[in-house]
Amino acid sequence: MARKRGRGMAACWYGIARTATVDRAAAWAEIDDGGSAKIVTGVTEIGEGILTVLAQIAAHEIGVKPEHVVIGDNDTARAPEAAHAGASRQTYMIGNVVALASREAKKRLVDVMADMWDVEADSIRTGNGEIWAENTNHRITMGEAVACAKNRGVVPIGSATFGTDTTGIKDGKGGDGSGRPWQAYVFGCQVAEVEVDTVTGEVQVLAVWAAHDVGRAVNPQGVEGQIEGGIVQAIGQGLMEDYQLKDGHTSTSGFAKYILPTSLDVPRVNSIIIEDPDPIGPLGVKGIGEPAMVPTIPAVMNAIYDAVGVRVFDLPATPEKILMAMREKARRETMASQAAE
Amino acid sequence: MVDIRLNATINGRKVSRDAKPHLRLLDFLRDDLNLTGNKEGCGAGECGTCSVFVDGVLMKSCLMPVAKAQGATVDTIESLAKSGELSVLQKAFHKAGASQCGYCIPGMVMAATAALRANPFADREEIKERLGGNICRCTGYQKIFDAVELARDVQNGRVPATALLETDTADGDVIGKSVRRIDAPSKVSGRLKYAGDMIMPGMLHVQVLRSPHAHARIVSIDTSAALAMDGVESVITAADVPGKDGFGVFVHDQPIMARDKVRYVGEAIAAVAAEDALTAKRAVAAIKVVYEQLAPVFDPDAAMRPGAPVVHDYAPDNITKHIPIRVGDVEAGFAASDLVIEESYSTQAIEHAYLEPEAGLAYVDHDDVVTVVSPSQNITHHRHMLARIIDRPISKVRFIMSPVGGGFGGKEDMIYQGMLALLAMKTMRPVRLVYTREESIISTAKRHPSRTTLRMGLMRDGRIRALAMRMVCDGGAYGLSTEGVMRKAAILAAGPYAIPNVQIDTFGIYTNNTPSGAFRSFGALQTQFATESQLDIAAERLGLDPFEIRRINAMRDGDMTHTKQKLGSVSLMRALDAAEQASGWESGAPAVRGPVRGDLGHDDVRPSVTLGTRFASSGAQEAAE
Ligand code: FES
Numbered sequence: 031m032a033r034k035r036g037r038g039m040a041a042c043w044y045g046i047a048r049t050a051t052v053d054r055a056a057a058w059a060e061i062d063d064g065g066s067a068k069i070v071t072g073v074t075e076i077g078e079g080i081l082t083v084l085a086q087i088a089a090h091e092i093g094v095k096p097e098h099v100v101i102g103d104n105d106t107a108r109a110p111e112a113a114h115a116g117a118s119r120q121t122y123m124i125g126n127v128v129a130l131a132s133r134e135a136k137k138r139l140v141d142v143m144a145d146m147w148d149v150e151a152d153s154i155r156t157g158n159g160e161i162w163a164e165n166t167n168h169r170i171t172m173g174e175a176v177a178c179a180k181n182r183g184v185v186p187i188g189s190a191t192f193g194t195d196t197t198g199i200k201d202g203k204g205g206d207g208s209g210r211p212w213q214a215y216v217f218g219c220q221v222a223e224v225e226v227d228t229v230t231g232e233v234q235v236l237a238v239w240a241a242h243d244v245g246r247a248v249n250p251q252g253v254e255g256q257i258e259g260g261i262v263q264a265i266g267q268g269l270m271e272d273y274q275l276k277d278g279h280t281s282t283s284g285f286a287k288y289i290l291p292t293s294l295d296v297p298r299v300n301s302i303i304i305e306d307p308d309p310i311g312p313l314g315v316k317g318i319g320e321p322a323m324v325p326t327i328p329a330v331m332n333a334i335y336d337a338v339g340v341r342v343f344d345l346p347a348t349p350e351k352i353l354m355a356m357r358e359k360a361r362r363e364t365m366a367s368q369a370a371e
Numbered sequence: 372m373v374d375i376r377l378n379a380t381i382n383g384r385k386v387s388r389d390a391k392p393h394l395r396l397l398d399f400l401r402d403d404l405n406l407t408g409n410k411e412g413c414g415a416g417e418c419g420t421c422s423v424f425v426d427g428v429l430m431k432s433c434l435m436p437v438a439k440a441q442g443a444t445v446d447t448i449e450s451l452a453k454s455g456e457l458s459v460l461q462k463a464f465h466k467a468g469a470s471q472c473g474y475c476i477p478g479m480v481m482a483a484t485a486a487l488r489a490n491p492f493a494d495r496e497e498i499k500e501r502l503g504g505n506i507c508r509c510t511g512y513q514k515i516f517d518a519v520e521l522a523r524d525v526q527n528g529r530v531p532a533t534a535l536l537e538t539d540t541a542d543g544d545v546i547g548k549s550v551r552r553i554d555a556p557s558k559v560s561g562r563l564k565y566a567g568d569m570i571m572p573g574m575l576h577v578q579v580l581r582s583p584h585a586h587a588r589i590v591s592i593d594t595s596a597a598l599a600m601d602g603v604e605s606v607i608t609a610a611d612v613p614g615k616d617g618f619g620v621f622v623h624d625q626p627i628m629a630r631d632k633v634r635y636v637g638e639a640i641a642a643v644a645a646e647d648a649l650t651a652k653r654a655v656a657a658i659k660v661v662y663e664q665l666a667p668v669f670d671p672d673a674a675m676r677p678g679a680p681v682v683h684d685y686a687p688d689n690i691t692k693h694i695p696i697r698v699g700d701v702e703a704g705f706a707a708s709d710l711v712i713e714e715s716y717s718t719q720a721i722e723h724a725y726l727e728p729e730a731g732l733a734y735v736d737h738d739d740v741v742t743v744v745s746p747s748q749n750i751t752h753h754r755h756m757l758a759r760i761i762d763r764p765i766s767k768v769r770f771i772m773s774p775v776g777g778g779f780g781g782k783e784d785m786i787y788q789g790m791l792a793l794l795a796m797k798t799m800r801p802v803r804l805v806y807t808r809e810e811s812i813i814s815t816a817k818r819h820p821s822r823t824t825l826r827m828g829l830m831r832d833g834r835i836r837a838l839a840m841r842m843v844c845d846g847g848a849y850g851l852s853t854e855g856v857m858r859k860a861a862i863l864a865a866g867p868y869a870i871p872n873v874q875i876d877t878f879g880i881y882t883n884n885t886p887s888g889a890f891r892s893f894g895a896l897q898t899q900f901a902t903e904s905q906l907d908i909a910a911e912r913l914g915l916d917p918f919e920i921r922r923i924n925a926m927r928d929g930d931m932t933h934t935k936q937k938l939g940s941v942s943l944m945r946a947l948d949a950a951e952q953a954s955g956w957e958s959g960a961p962a963v964r965g966p967v968r969g970d971l972g973h974d975d976v977r978p979s980v981t982l983g984t985r986f987a988s989s990g991a992q993e994a995a996e
C-alpha cells in the first residue's frame with residue numbers, strides 16, 4: 031500500500047484577552063429613534079465576525095432585531111477606547127462591555143415606561159422590537175417607547191467599561207512566573223486523520239474533529255469559521271509554509287515560493303462547540319480565535335506517526351522530511367534485523 | 372510612451388478611454404475606472420483576488436496588459452449585483468458565513484460563478500478543484516464550499532430559495548443563533564473599501580526605500596536628486612522625525628525609518644511622496660545611501676554567545692526577553708520519575724499572508740489633527756506611540772481602523788503609519804501608501820521560529836512528575852511583540868496538566884533577520900507543539916491511550932496553574948470526551964496503529980485527492996513519481 035492512514039490527537043489550553051496585564055474596553059449604547067440601537071466602541075472587525083456578534087448581543091440585551099443595530103467603531107477620536115483587535119479578546123472584552131452598555135440604555139427606557147404605565151420596572155420586558163409590561167395590556171414598539179422617553183426629556187443612552195482582574199507575572203530576574211495572567215481560560219482537543227503517501231512523502235489531512243470550549247457561542251457559525259480557519263492555518267505551518275532566509279535575504283517573497291494551503295489541501299473539519307460559561311463576565315462568553323489552531327499541528331504529527339511510524343520534530347513536515355525519516359527508519363530496522371540474525 | 376485608446380465593454384457599459392500602455396487590466400479597472408471591488412493580493416497571478424471575466428472567461432487581471440482588453444467584454448465583481456440585488460451565489464456566501472475578512476471574496480465569488488457556469492452540477496470535490504487558484508487565508512475554505520454547494524442546489528431547484536434567507540429569530544433570542552454576518556453583503560459584492568481602495572482629492576502616493584543589507588551603519592543619505600524630480604513633494608528620513616522616535620508593542624526599539632544603522636533586509640530607510648506612484652518609485656531609486664557593513668548575526672543561539680555582534684546597544688547580550696516559570700523542584704522530580712524523555716523540536720518562521728497587503732492614508736484635518744487611516748489592529752496603542760514620535764498631544768492624533776483584510780497579529784505593528792503621518796505633515800496633503808506583496812513579506816513580522824528542548828519525567832501510571840522546557844526564539848531585528856510572545860509561550864508551555872515540578876525558560880533573541888512578532892496563537896503554538904508531541908511519545912512507551920494519558924494529568928476544577936493561579940471550572944475533560952466521541956476514536960496506545968485501526972474513513976472524513984490533480988492545480992511542485 032502506497033498510502034497509509036493514521037490518526038492522532040492533541041489537547042490545548044489558552045488564556046482569553048490580554049496576557050499578564052489589566053485588559054479593558056468601553057462602549058456607548060443608545061436606543062435610537064424608530065427603536066433601533068446604536069453602539070459605539072473602539073475596536074471591532076478584523077474578519078472574525080465580531081460586528082455580527084456585537085449586533086446580536088446588543089439586540090438581545092435591548093430587545094430589538096440584530097439588523098436594527100448600527101455600529102460605529104474603530105476611530106480613536108470618535109469612539110471610546112476598546113484597546114486592540116487580538117489576543118482572542120473581542121467577544122470577551124467588547125462583547126461583554128457592549129452588553130453592559132446596552133443594559134444601561136435599556137434601563138433608562140424601562141424606567142420611563144414604568145413611570146408612564148405605573149408598573150414596577152422589573153415587570154417590563156422587551157424583545158423583537160417591542161416593549162411590554164407583564165400581566166397588563168401595555169405593549170408598544172420600541173420606536174414608540176423612544177418617542178415617549180424623548181417627550182419626557184430623556185435620551186435612552188448607556189455606557190460601560192469592562193476590565194479584567196488580572197496581574198503581571200513575576201518574570202524578572204529570579205522570578206518564578208507566578209501571577210494571574212488571565213481571568214478566563216479555555217480548553218480544547220482535536221483529532222486528526224491523515225493519509226501519508228509513502229512514495230512521495232506527501233501528507234493529506236483528511237479530517238479534523240475539533241472540540242473547543244468557547245464559554246457561550248453567540249454565533250455558532252462564526253465559531254465554526256474561526257475553528258476551520260485556524261486549523262487550516264495550522265496545517266499550513268505544519269506541512270508546507272516556510273519563510274526562508276539566507277544571510278538575512280528571503281527567497282520566499284511571493285506566493286510562488288511561499289506555499290499556502292489551497293482549497294485542495296484542507297480537511298473536512300467537524301467542530302464540536304463546548305459551552306462552559308465564564309462566571310465573571312455578564313454574558314458567559316470566552317473566545318476561540320487563537321486556541322483553535324493550537325492542537326492541530328501536534329495532532330497531525332501524532333497522526334503521521336500513527337500512519338507510518340515516523341515523527342517530525344522539525345516543522346514543516348514536508349514530503350522530503352517524511353521520506354527521509356521513513357528511509358532512516360527502514361535503515362535502522364534492517365540493521366536491527368541483521369543484528370538479530 | 373503614448374497612451375492607448377481603449378474601447379471595451381465593462382460591466383455592460385461601453386468604455387472609451389485613454390490608458391497608459393504599461394498598465395495591467397487590474398490597474399485600469401481599479402485606478403482609472405475606480406472599480407475597486409477586485410483586489411490586488413499578489414500582483415503575480417498566484418492568489419486570485421483580481422479575478423474577472425474577460426469575454427466570459429475567468430482571468431487574473433493582474434497578469435493581463437490593458438491593451439489585451441481592446442474590444443473585449445470585461446465583467447468585474449461589480450457586475451454581479453449591479454442593481455443592488457445580490458446574485459444567488461453571493462446570497463449563498465452571505466448565508467453560509469463564507470466571508471471573513473472579505474479580501475479574497477470578490478475573486479472567490481468570480482471563480483465560484485465560473486465554476487457553476489462550467490458545471491451547474493459540480494460536486495464538492497469538483498468545486499474544490501475549480502477554486503484551486505484562489506487563496507483564502509481566513510476561512511479554511513469549508514464555508515466557501517458550503518456556499519457554492521448551497522447556490523448550486525438553489526439554482527438547480529433542489530433546495531428552495533428561502534434557504535438563503537436569515538435564520539428565524541422571531542422567538543426573540545438571538546444569542547446562540549447563526550445570524551448572517553452583517554458585513555457580508557458589502558464583502559461579497561466588492562463594495563467594501565479597504566485602505567488601498569480609498570482615494571482622497573489631491574492625494575499623493577508614497578513609496579519606501581528599503582535596506583538591501585542585514586546589518587550596516589548608515590554613513591550618509593543623499594535625497595537631493597530625488598527631491599529635485601518633477602512631481603516629488605517630499606522625501607523623509609529619520610532626521611525628519613520631530614519627537615522621540617520608536618515604536619514596538621513592548622519596547623519601543625524600532626524607529627519609523629532606520630536611524631544610524633539598518634538591522635534587517637527590507638527595513639525602511641526613507642519615504643517619498645509624489646504625484647503618482649511611478650514618480651515616487653523613480654525618486655526612491657534616486658536616493659543615494661552610503662553604508663558601512665557591520666558583522667551580522669543570523670542565528671539566535673550564536674547571538675546569545677559572548678562576543679556576538681550586538682543588534683541593539685541597550686541589549687548587549689541580544690536577549691529581548693527571558694521568561695522563567697518555576698514550580699517545585701524539577702531535578703528532584705526527574706530523579707523520582709520512572710521514565711524520563713528528552714527531545715528537541717523546532718518550528719519555522721511563517722508569514723501571516725493576509726490577502727490584503729499593508730496600505731494606509733494619512734492627512735492633517737481642519738483641526739490640525741494628524742489622521743491615519745489603516746488596517747491597524749491596535750489603533751489605541753498606535754496613537755500613543757505616534758503622538759510621541761511626532762511630538763503632538765494625543766488629542767491631535769487620530770487613528771481610524773479601515774476594514775482589515777486579514778490580520779492574524781501581523782497588523783498590530785505600527786510599521787508604516789509613522790512614515791505616512793510625517794509625510795502628511797510635511798506636505799499638508801493626503802498621502803497614500805500601498806505595499807506590494809513582496810514588500811509586505813520582506814518587511815513585516817513573521818511567526819517566531821523556535822528551538823525547544825523538552826524533558827518530561829513520568830511515573831509508570833502515566834502521571835507527569837516533572838517537565839523542563841527551554842525554548843529559544845529568533846525575534847529578528849526589532850522587539851515588536853517578542854516579549855509578550857515569550858510570556859504567553861511560557862505560561863502555557865506545560866499544557867493544561869497538573870504537574871508538581873515545572874521549569875520553563877523562553878528566550879526571545881535579537882538577530883539581523885526579519886523581525887518576528889504577533890501571530891495568532893502567540894508562542895503557545897510553538898511550546899504546546901512540543902508538549903503535545905512528547906505526551907504521545909510517553910503514551911507509547913507506557914502503553915497508554917493518548918486520551919488516557921491526558922486525562923490522567925488533566926487539570927481539574929480548582930487546580931493551580933503553573934503560574935500558581937487557582938482555576939475555576941476546567942472544561943478540558945469535556946473537550947477530551949467530545950473529541951473522542953465525535954471522532955469515534957478507537958482506543959489504544961499510539962504505537963503505529965494506523966495499519967490496523969478500525970476507526971478510519973468515516974462519513975465525516977473527506978476523500979483523499981489524487982496526486983496529479985493536486986500538483987497540477989497548485990503549479991508549485993512537479994508530480995513526484
Ligand atoms: S492573482 Fe492577481 S493579484 Fe493575485
Ligand code: FES
Nearest residue numbers: 472475507508509
Ligand atoms: S476571507 Fe478569504 S482571505 Fe479573508
